[in-house]
Amino acid sequence: QKEVEQNSGPLSVPEGAIASLNCTYSDRGSQSFFWYRQYSGKSPELIMFIYSNGDKEDGRFTAQLNKASQYVSLLIRDSQPSDSATYLCAVKSAAGNTPLVFGQGTRLSVIA
């Protein structure tokens, strides 16, 4: 079982719709969770991070964390064609200084 799992997609949504991206993780001790966006041929760019159970909103983006279910999601409201990219979920454990563990990413396509 992979440590961080994401559906590779592609996930296609129409412009203006809500895109929902999901991620599950295996390490119950994980403490911090990150969403990165990666355009084709570019490096990952941090969108949001979340540490506590519940929702965290930043503009059109909402991160949701449920530690009991070991589940983190990213919602993108009013999706735009410019949101089309691969979204990477990354998890950091509580065990001191540890690196981020990434999922394989979900490819999102927003159709105009």
Next chain:
Amino acid sequence: GAGVSQTPSNKVTEKGKYVELRCDPISGHTALYWYRQSLGQGPEFLIYFQGTGAADDSGLPNDRFFAVRPEGSVSTLKIQRTERGDSAVYLCASSYGQGNTEAFFGQGTRLTVV
């Protein structure tokens, strides 16, 4: 500098050759990470430095891979006797290090072994 800088941006080398990839982290960031990303996959962890020392090198695939960070800033990833399977984008990231701090990535070095 303003962001994480990686050089070269592209490197083509022949099988069996030695290569060095350089990463210059964000000023003041004590933690530095190397990842490798193959097409269609997420970044795969290689090695992590906290200051000058390698805090975790468990992701290095074999002893052909080695990385240093002698002064706690710039890091060099070294690959000996390159193989075609080493072809990938090598990403470097840095962060303030301690605790739950986010990491910022450089643009990567695309390594092609022919």
